[in-house]
Amino acid sequence: MRNKSLDAVKAIAACLVVCIHVSFPGQAGQLVKVLARCAVPFFFMVSGYFCYYQNCNASKRILSKILHIMKLFAVSVVFYFIWECFMKAWNGERVWTWIKGLVSTEHLKEFFVYNSTSPIRAHLWFLPALIYCYLLALL
Structure with missing residues (x-):
């Protein structure tokens, strides 16, 4: 059964995540950004809730979630x-140099x-962080 209350709070949290990434002017903008930071931990908690909210094998559910996120x-x-x-080529930057940097050891x-x-x-x-959390829960 769908949890409509949780869906509503997830929608609010999604809007708060957008507020984190949008620059609002002045001190009020900084306050909005600080208050909106509760959204990311909330999404981690929701992910945990969906692993354990039904009477089923949590290990199997976690593995399927890890594969889905991967x-x-x-x-x-x-x-x-x-x-x-595409954007680097469009701007005249060296794409190959950027690619080599991506696969560097550092x-x-x-x-x-x-x-x-x-x-x-x-x-x-967020996605690999969620995978790490699921792997820890699996262990």
Whole structure:
């Protein structure tokens, strides 16, 4: 059964995530950004709720969620990789130099150790972070 209250709060949290990424002017804008930061931890809690809210095998559910998020992450990375290559070529930048930098030891270490997705798109950090949380829950 669908939890409509949770859906409503998720919609509000999604709007708050947008507020994090939009620059509002002045002190009020900074206040909005600070207050909106509750949305990301909320989404982590909702993910945990959906792993355990039914009487079923949590391990199986977690594994399926990890695979689902890995697919989403892979599609997102491919999309933004193509987008960045196109934009760099459009702006006359060296695409190959950027690609070599992506697969450098330093960037790979930053991704696996610090979950840094900044070279492609910084906002993708959420997906591998969620995978890490599911892996910890699985252990």
